[in-house]
Amino acid sequence: MESNQRAPKKLIIRPLRREPKLPQEFYQESWTHLARALDQVFSPSSRRPLSYEEHYRRVEDLCLHHLAKQLYADLQREVDGYLERVFREQLSDPVLAAMLHVAQGSAQAVEPTERPAFAPVLDVWRAFCERFRDIQAIFLYLDRTYAAESPQVPSLWEMALELFAKHMLAEQQRVLLPTLGAVLLEIELDRKGKQRGDCSDLRAILREMFAPLGFYRTHFEPLFFQQTRAFYVAKGTEFVTQGTLSDYLAYFEHSTQAEAERCRLHLEPSTEKPLFAILHDVLGRHCVSVMMDRGLESLLDAVSLTDLRRLYVLLRSIDELWRLVPRYSDYIRVRGTQIVNDRARDHEMIERLLALLDRAEQTEREAFQADVRFHNAAQTAFEAALNTRQPTPAERLARSFHDLLRVSSTSIPEPDIRRKIGKLLELFRYLSGKDSFLAFYKKYLAQRLLFDLTASTACEQYVVELLRAECGAVYVNHLVNMLKDMDLSQDLLQEYRMGPGSGSSRLPSFTCKVITQAYWNSSESFLLQVPPGLESQQRSFHRFYHARFSGRRLIWEPSLSSAELRVQFANGEKVLHVTLSQAVVLLLFNERDAWTLAELQQQTGIADSAELERILDSLSSSQCPVLIRERGAEAASSGPVTAPARYRFNADLQTSRRRLRLLDIALLERPPEQVPSGPVASPDRQHQIDAAIVRLLKKQKSLSHADLVQQLGAELCFGPSVSDVKQRVESLLQREYIGRDERDPNLYHYVS
Amino acid sequence: MRCRITRARLVAAWTWNANDDLCGICRLPFDGTCNACKTPGDDCPLALGECRHAFHLHCILKWLSSETSRNHCPLCRQEWQFQQR
Numbered sequence: 001m002e003s004n005q006r007a008p009k010k011l012i013i014r015p016l017r018r019e020p021k022l023p024q025e026f027y028q029e030s031w032t033h034l035a036r037a038l039d040q041v042f043s044p045s046s047r048r049p050l051s052y053e054e055h056y057r058r059v060e061d062l063c064l065h066h067l068a069k070q071l072y073a074d075l076q077r078e079v080d081g082y083l084e085r086v087f088r089e090q091l092s093d094p095v096l097a098a099m100l101h102v103a104q105g106s107a108q109a110v111e112p113t114e115r116p117a118f119a120p121v122l123d124v125w126r127a128f129c130e131r132f133r134d135i136q137a138i139f140l141y142l143d144r145t146y147a148a149e150s151p152q153v154p155s156l157w158e159m160a161l162e163l164f165a166k167h168m169l170a171e172q173q174r175v176l177l178p179t180l181g182a183v184l185l186e187i188e189l190d191r192k193g194k195q196r197g198d199c200s201d202l203r204a205i206l207r208e209m210f211a212p213l214g215f216y217r218t219h220f221e222p223l224f225f226q227q228t229r230a231f232y233v234a235k236g237t238e239f240v241t242q243g244t245l246s247d248y249l250a251y252f253e254h255s256t257q258a259e260a261e262r263c264r265l266h267l268e269p270s271t272e273k274p275l276f277a278i279l280h281d282v283l284g285r286h287c288v289s290v291m292m293d294r295g296l297e298s299l300l301d302a303v304s305l306t307d308l309r310r311l312y313v314l315l316r317s318i319d320e321l322w323r324l325v326p327r328y329s330d331y332i333r334v335r336g337t338q339i340v341n342d343r344a345r346d347h348e349m350i351e352r353l354l355a356l357l358d359r360a361e362q363t364e365r366e367a368f369q370a371d372v373r374f375h376n377a378a379q380t381a382f383e384a385a386l387n388t389r390q391p392t393p394a395e396r397l398a399r400s401f402h403d404l405l406r407v408s409s410t411s412i413p414e415p416d417i418r419r420k421i422g423k424l425l426e427l428f429r430y431l432s433g434k435d436s437f438l439a440f441y442k443k444y445l446a447q448r449l450l451f452d453l454t455a456s457t458a459c460e461q462y463v464v465e466l467l468r469a470e471c472g473a474v475y476v477n478h479l480v481n482m483l484k485d486m487d488l489s490q491d492l493l494q495e496y497r498m499g500p501g502s503g504s505s506r507l508p509s510f511t512c513k514v515i516t517q518a519y520w521n522s523s524e525s526f527l528l529q530v531p532p533g534l535e536s537q538q539r540s541f542h543r544f545y546h547a548r549f550s551g552r553r554l555i556w557e558p559s560l561s562s563a564e565l566r567v568q569f570a571n572g573e574k575v576l577h578v579t580l581s582q583a584v585v586l587l588l589f590n591e592r593d594a595w596t597l598a599e600l601q602q603q604t605g606i607a608d609s610a611e612l613e614r615i616l617d618s619l620s621s622s623q624c625p626v627l628i629r630e631r632g633a634e635a636a637s638s639g640p641v642t643a644p645a646r647y648r649f650n651a652d653l654q655t656s657r658r659r660l661r662l663l664d665i666a667l668l669e670r671p672p673e674q675v676p677s678g679p680v681a682s683p684d685r686q687h688q689i690d691a692a693i694v695r696l697l698k699k700q701k702s703l704s705h706a707d708l709v710q711q712l713g714a715e716l717c718f719g720p721s722v723s724d725v726k727q728r729v730e731s732l733l734q735r736e737y738i739g740r741d742e743r744d745p746n747l748y749h750y751v752s
Numbered sequence: 753m754r755c756r757i758t759r760a761r762l763v764a765a766w767t768w769n770a771n772d773d774l775c776g777i778c779r780l781p782f783d784g785t786c787n788a789c790k791t792p793g794d795d796c797p798l799a800l801g802e803c804r805h806a807f808h809l810h811c812i813l814k815w816l817s818s819e820t821s822r823n824h825c826p827l828c829r830q831e832w833q834f835q836q837r
Contacts, residue, residue, distance in 0.1 A: 450763050477791055509759045517765040518783045518792040534760055545766075551798055553769040556762065564759035580762070586755050649754065 027067050030058045031074060034138070038075075041134045042082045052137055060141040068146035072153065075139060080163050083128070087167045090124050091175055099178040102185065116201050118182035121175065125164070125209045132160050165213045179205075180219060184227050187266075191231060191258070203266045216268060224271075225278060232282040240287055245295040249310040252283055256317070276317075284318040292327060300331050303359050308367035321373070328368075329377035332360055336385025340393055349393065350400040354423055357382065383430045387719070391436035393427075398440030400424055405460060406453045417459055425466055434471060434717040435685065442478060442521050447667055449486050450513060450560045457483075471717055481519040489513040496544050510537045514545065514554070528558040528580065529605035531587055562663055567626070570652045576626070577661045581606065581615050586626065594630070594648040616647055618665045625650050626662065689720050689728045690737075697738050697750040705729075705746045768798040770806035776827050777811035786810045801825050802833040 023029075037055045062071050102117040136143060136156055143156045154162065168176045186202050210216040232255070239248045259279055263272040292311075299307050315321045339345075339352045360378050368374045386393050404412075404420055412420075431437055448454045460483060468476045493511060530538060538556065545554050561580035565587075566573055578586065584604050588595060597609065597616070606612045620627040630646045692715040697703055703711070709725055720728075729748070732738045741747035768782040778787050782798055786808035789796040799809040805827045807815075815821050816832060825832045 450761070452761065474790070481791065481793065510762070511760070512762045512764060515763060515765050516793045517767045520765065531757060534757065534762075537760075538762060541762075541764075545764075549766070551769050551800055552766045554764045554766050556764050560763040562761045563757055566756045566758050568754050575758075580760065583755075583757055583760075587757065590754050651754075 022065055026065070027062065027070065030062055031071070033058055034071075035074075035078065037138060038078050038082075038135065041131050041138075050134070055138045056140065059139050063141050063145055068142055071139075071142060072146060075135075075142070075156075076159055076163070079132075079135070079160060083163055083167050086124055086128070087170075087175065091120060095120050096175060096178045099182050102182060116182060116186045118179050118186070118205055119201060121179045122201060122205050122209065126204075128160075128164065132157070161213055165215070168213065168215070176215065176219060180215075180223055183210075183220070184223060187224070187262070188227065188231065190262070191255075199265065206266050207268070211268060221271060221274075225274060228275060228278050229282055232279060236283050236287045240290050243291075243294075245291050245299060245311075246304070246307050248287065248291045249307050249314065252314050253310045255279065255283065280318045284314055285320065288314060288318070288320070289323060292323070296327060297331055300328070300359075300363065301335075303363060305363070305367050308363055312368050312371075321371070325373050325377050328374055329381035331381075332356070332378045333381035333385045336382050337388050340385060340389050346392065346396065349396045350424070350427065353386070353393075353427060357426065379430070383432070386427070386430045387432045390433045391440070394431055394433050394437040395440045397424060397427055397431065398437055398444050401441060401463065402444035402448065405455055405463065406448055407455050414456070414459070417455075418462065421459070421463055421466065425470070428467075429470065432719040434475070435688075436718070438475065438478075438717075439521065442482070445479060445482060446520055446560065449482060450515075451562050451663060475717060478519045481516065485515045485519065486513065489515070492545075492548075495548070496541060499544060510534070510541075512538075512541050515557075515560075517555070526558060526608055526611060527605050528556075528584055529603065530558075530580070530584065571654070572658075574653075574655070574657075575659045577659065577663045579615075579663055579667075581611075582619055582662055585612075585615055585619065589627075589649040594646045596644040596646050598644060600647070618662060620647065621665050623665060624653070624655065624660050624662060626653060626660075685718065685720070685724070686728060688716055689724060690732060692716055693725075693728060693732060694737050694750075697748060700750075702741070702747055702749045704744075705748070708748065768806070770798055770800065771804060772806060775808045775811055776805060777807050777815060780808075782806070782808070800835040802835055803828050803830045804835075 034055060037050060040050055059071065062068065099117045099120070139156055147153050147155045147159075168179075183202065183205060190199070190202075206216065206220070210220050235251070235255075239251070256276075256279065259275055260272075263269070263275065267275070296311075299311075311324065312321070315324050335356055336353065339349060339356065342349070345352070360382070364370060364374050364378065401421070401424055404417060404424070428434075428437065445460075448460075454460055464476050464479045464483065467479070489512070492514060496512070542554055545552070558580045563578055563580050563583040565576040565578060565583055567576055567586070576586070581604070585600060588600065588603050595603070597612065600616070601607075601609055601612055604612065606615075616627065616629070619625075620629045626649070627647045628650045630648055689712070692712055693708065696708060696711055696715060708729075709722065712720055712725060729738070733740060733748075736751055739749045739751045741749060770782055772782075774781055775786065780787060783792060785792045785796040788810050789808075797809045798806050799812045800806045801812075803825050805825050807826075812826075812832070815826055816823060821832075823832055824830065
């Protein structure tokens with residue numbers, strides 16, 4: 001009740017009548033305390049535990065009373081004074097002079113001391129940083145309010161950096177210059193390999209001192225780049241004047257790694273790019289081409305993969321791989337040409353070429369990172385090298401196939417043979433005269449098939465299949481039919497043996513192979529007086545064949561026929577594998593011990609005396625002299641009229657082997673047959689070129705000369721020479737198979 | 753008897769037995785093929801007429817099947833008869 005009547009009591013707060021004033025001496029008093037605290041922070045000797053809380057409050061109070069500006073200025077003055085004292089005392093002139101002396105003295109003379117020469121400066125910086133952390137703690141409120149709120153006022157830390165930098169730069173960089181010198185010296189020592197175990201000082205001065213102070217970008221980097229350039233220029237000159245390629249490559253790799261490591265450990269990330277630009281430019285670009293002249297070939301010869309990988313990486317990093325590609329292909333071409341033209345070592349040609357290919361393949365795969373540019377260049381170079389001396393490589397290659405497929409290689413397991421065939425086929429792909437290869441291959445295949453030298457029919461078929469895959473069915477047509485002839489002959493012989501005519505005389509054991517002349521290389525056929533026992537069989541087979549196939553003519557091929565002889569020598573009976581003609585000659589020595597050439601010619605019926613001499617040479621070769629050639633005794637005295645040489649049976653033949661193969665000697669001594677090759681196209685090739693030109697023109701109606709030459713390359717299994725094509729075109733124009741355009745002499749038309 | 757032949761591997765090559773080297777129709781050698789064939793030999797045999805003229809079998813068959821031939825040998829104009837074996 002009472003409460004309702006009584007008016008509510010109001011609490012009124014009135015402003016003070018007199019505004020409270022800060023005591024006059026408030027700031028002075030506070031600053032005195034703070035200055036004392038600062039002294040304590042700065043001089044570690046008189047250090048007593050400091051009450052951060054108390055001083056912090058004081059700073060806060062001063063700021064709240066709008067005295068921040070004055071406080072900031074006083075603090076700045078105090079820090080400045082401290083720094084001046086410290087720089088004067090700790091970085092006195094003698095200290096700096098010692099630093100400068102070390103930095104200017106030649107780096108070689110300096111033995112690494114315990115700590116780097118710039119250590120005093122770093123110590124000053126570290127001590128300052130540590131103390132300033134305390135100051136920041138005390139003046140935190142000032143930092144966060146006044147400094148943070150007013151844009152033109154730097155924060156306390158920035159202020160400290162500015163002051164420190166000022167003292168470093170004072171008096172014409174009295175402190176900074178020796179310090180930089182000492183830092184660069186330290187880096188140079190590191191580059192020279194005189195590394196101290198602990199490099200934390202270097203990292204500290206660069207990352208923790210120079211970077212925040214701003215010296216890194218403005219003062220350190222330019223000098224550092226200058227020094228780097230000078231250092232690597234000197235190094236590069238050293239290598240160029242005297243140094244091996246291998247050392248150079250190793251050094252380049254080493255310095256790349258070292259600089260990358262330096263960037264990672266000591267330097268700012270932004271330095272990396274320009275630093276490497278200098279390194280690549282000075283040590284790489286300026287030296288590499290001179291250095292490559294010094295021993296690139298020997299590196300490639302030795303397949304020194306490490307060095308080559310380094311070279312590849314180097315050139316890739318300076319983006320100059322194009323320098324290496326032609327050098328590499330030149331190398332392949334020169335080496336390949338050397339091998340192909342090394343006549344003394346023809347018999348090893350194919351193995352050496354394969355070794356070269358292997359080396360190239362390994363180099364490309366492991367050193368050049370399977371770079372397709374290198375592979376292509378090497379292929380072109382190799383092809384050019386292989387075809388510098390036709391047709392010998394084709395012959396050697398066919399010969400290698402022969403050696404691989406013949407009986408003597410039965411000891412090699414079949415997978416190995418197939419692998420080797422694959423290798424040879426690789427070479428075959430590079431061969432431009434594929435038709436010459438075919439001619440040689442046919443010759444050797446004929447030997448294998450007819451003299452029963454084939455190791456395995458499966459392998460023969462395999463090679464034919466591979467060749468078919470490479471060059472098409474037309475290319476292997478003859479080979480396929482040659483193999484087929486062998487099957488047919490086998491059947492035919494069976495049939496003959498079943499028949500009546502064959503029963504007459506079983507000895508000697510007799511086989512006959514009938515080949516289709518069109519498929520086989522024509523061999524010069526000559527008449528041969530076969531021994532009577534054989535002759536009757538021959539005649540009987542002839543009769544059988546004519547009865548079986550009318551309209552066909554059978555021609556005996558003595559040069560492709562072979563025989564086995566049992567011969568009595570002084571030290572026992574030997575089995576001789578010989579050609580039929582060799583056999584005929586040897587059988588004559590049953591009658592007499594010695595014959596002259598003329599007598600033998602008469603007896604054997606071989607009209608061509610060169611052929612007969614070849615046979616006799618193969619029988620009296622030094623490897624296995626079954627016959628001995630005796631010069632006429634009076635040859636020396638009677639001048640030009642020489643007595644005919646006589647051949648005598650060598651009964652005292654010394655050999656431990658029971659079986660002798662004279663067949664191979666005879667075959668190898670045959671003069672090389674006419675094979676498409678060489679600068680002048682053989683008639684066979686001329687026809688092929690003619691046909692191809694007409695085929696192309698018939699298809700496309702008209703073609704320019706350049707297009708024609710280009711397309712001919714794809715059309716033919718050999719690379720026709722430009723002059724050949726020209727000549728064939730002229731001939732076709734003359735015969736009016738094709739016509740020349742009236743206006744453009746380089747354009748040909750098909751004439752229907 | 754010093755030498756005795758124990759084994760002989762003889763080789764003989766066969767060709768077509770014709771009076772001419774070239775086919776009278778296509779003018780290509782009998783050793784090769786007629787112009788329709790690719791592989792010589794058994795696949796492209798020879799035909800011999802009673803008149804002793806030889807042609808590729810394919811060539812003469814083609815000729816005989818044409819209207820103008822009137823079943824004559826193209827060389828001697830006698831009536832064409834395949835030679836009996």
